């Protein structure tokens with residue numbers, strides 16, 4: 001319909017299909033109070049991540065880019081009681097806000113926040129040789145996307161689901177001459193995924209409560 005705001009459609013979908021969760025609302029309020037940028041996933045996207053984790057039967061989840069833990073809560077809520085989630089965050093203040101949000105949501109027991117550059121945390125995870133992750137959500141600095149994808153593959157098994165946020169950037173991803181490092185990083189991600197025989201992938205454009213962007217969803221096949 002003409003003149004309908006995509007944000008209003010998101011609100012309508014939320015009202016129809018999303019359970020109310022005071023902990024998620026409180027997390028967004030705490031993020032705002034703490035001065036964090038409002039660059040969390042939209043509620044309908046959080047529910048998508050949650051459903052993907054449940055569909056995959058995820059018991060171990062890795063998130064790269066915590067912010068205040070909004071997407072972390074959605075993902076952690078998909079875990080069985082013995083499930084574990086590791087989330088990586090560069091900014092100590094973001095991690096502090098996230099810690100309180102995860103505790104308020106009752107999921108702190110199954111979540112660990114590692115503070116520092118994701119590249120370092122990912123290297124440490126590889127050295128620790130833990131069990132592979134069942135789902136990886138990549139949502140940090142977009143310049144790091146290819147390195148994060150490669151690390152995610154090392155930390156995966158056949159059947160692992162890898163999701164990457166912000167892969168459309170209001171169509172900016174079509175511009176091969178862009179000097180925006182986020183677009184360069186995102187275009188390089190598509191090339192890396194396309195060239196990787198162990199991945200089967202697609203990307204979906206998203207718009208609604210948040211500006212026009214997209215999710216890349218990949219399955220590790222071998």
Ligand code: SAM
Nearest residue numbers: 040041065067070071089090117118139140141
């Ligand atoms: N996933 C979160 C959500 O939906 O609620 C949003 C994450 S936000 C888009 C990106 C986060 O990645 C920010 O908190 C930022 O500080 C963090 N970040 C940026 N560069 C990073 C790096 N090199 N290593 C780890 N985290 C990084």
